[in-house]
Amino acid sequence: MGDVVIRTAAGVIAVFVVFVPANAAFADDGEKKLFTFKDARITESSGLAVSPTKEGVFYTHNDSSAAPTFYAVGSDGRTRATYRVQGAQARDWEAMAASKDPATGRGVLWFADIGDNLDGAWPNVSVYKVMEPESLRDATLPAVRYRFRYADGARNAEGIMVNPVTGRLFVVSKEFSGSVYQAPKKLRTDRVNVLRKVGTAPIMATDAAYAPDGSSYVIRTYFSATVFRPSGESIARVSMPELKQAESIAYTRDGKGLLTGSEGVRSPVYQVALPAAALPAAGPSSSPTHRPKTTASPSARPVAAAEGLSARDVLIWLAAAAGASGIIAAIARRTR
Incomplete structure (x- = not known):
């Protein structure tokens, strides 16, 4: 189930709840529940990342939390430590990522305050860079803030x-016609960084992640996930477990x-096996960076936009959009 939000220039917002049928194509093969968050403070787990340096440690944060806080959670679902990001805002934290500092090998955590349900409510969005804490105990951590505009x-x-x-x-937009945006190679703190479109994304993407070896990346939607090569070529569609709000x-x-x-x-966290075509050693190696959209294969990009949705899924979205159009038209007539 997920919320479909339709917007107009006049600021009218229509929200539809999309119900995924119980018999939707979610395969049980290679799928298992890894753990359930035990901490009552984790009410809206929106971002998820695996610690790049600590075995069995996972990080998460709430969506639009009252405070810029994240949690280190063990493989049993219990919170090992709680961290506050110093000087950060939490307007609408939607995602996080983890990487390694190539010079020191230390983990780096990225927190994305990029939610914008009005598509322009904020003059810019922010991503906070935090060095992974060395110890699993409660602390307040310094952060570097990078501001972005599209x-x-x-x-x-x-x-x-x-x-x-x-x-x-990279930032992946959540739209009916979604996009992958690339940040500048060198991020600046003294000015707003510009995000430039380099590819398309599945409809209404809710999260994305790069593989640890850089050979692929995945984009999640309410219905499933699609794995891509760094060039933007789709590799495989992966069925996801049925969740309350993916x-x-x-x-x-x-x-x-x-x-x-x-x-x-x-809420639960599931582990899903990748198909053979999407495993790290499968297929020819790819360039580690996105190609500009002007040089992409003519057939690869348009296909990518529709990946992650079956024919039934598309019909659900079209029905929601059609219903929204009727409601918006009625509201418009009343407000003339």
């Missing part, structure tokens, strides 16, 4: 990922599986 106008986004080979940051996606440390979670109190 080259083609403001939009809502819920996905962030970092290429482990290049260190490049929000997060991450790779396992060995890159052979995916982790996915949901909002809600005591």
Whole structure:
């Protein structure tokens, strides 16, 4: 189930709840519940990342929490430590990513305050860079704040990922016609960084993540997940477990599986095996960076936009959009 939000220039918002049928195509093969969050404070787990340096440690944060806080959770679902990000805001934290500092080997955590349900409510969005804490005990951590704006106008986004080979940051928008945006190679703190579109994304993407070896990345939607090569070519569609509200996606440390979670109190985290075509050693190696959209294969990009949805899923979205159009038209007539 997920919320479909339709917007108009007049600011009218229509919200539809999309119910996924119980017999939707979610395979049980290679799927298992890894743990359930035990901490009552984790009510809206929106971002999920595997610790790049600590075995059996996972990080998460709430969506639009009252405070810029994240949690280190063990493989039993119990919170090992709680961290506050010093000087950060939490307008609408939607995603996080984890990487390694190539110079020191130390873990780096990225927190994306990129939610914008009005597609332009904020003049810019922020991503906070935090060095992974060395010890699992409560602490307040310093952060570096990077501000961003989109080259083609403001939009809502819920996905962030970092290429482990290049260190490049990417943002994935949550739209009916979603996009992958690339950050500058060198991020600046003294000015707003510009995000430029380099590819398309599945409809209404809720999260994204890069594989640990940089050979692929995955984009999650309410219905499923699609794995891509760094060039933007789709590799495989992966069925996801049925969740209350599918929000997060991450790779396992060995890159052979995916982790996915949901909002809600005591929400579960599932591990899903990747198909053979999407495993780290499968297929020819790819360039570690996105190609500009002008050089992409003519057939690869349009297909990518529709990946992650079956024919039934598309009909659900079209029905929601059609219903929204009728409601918006009625409201418009009343407000003339």
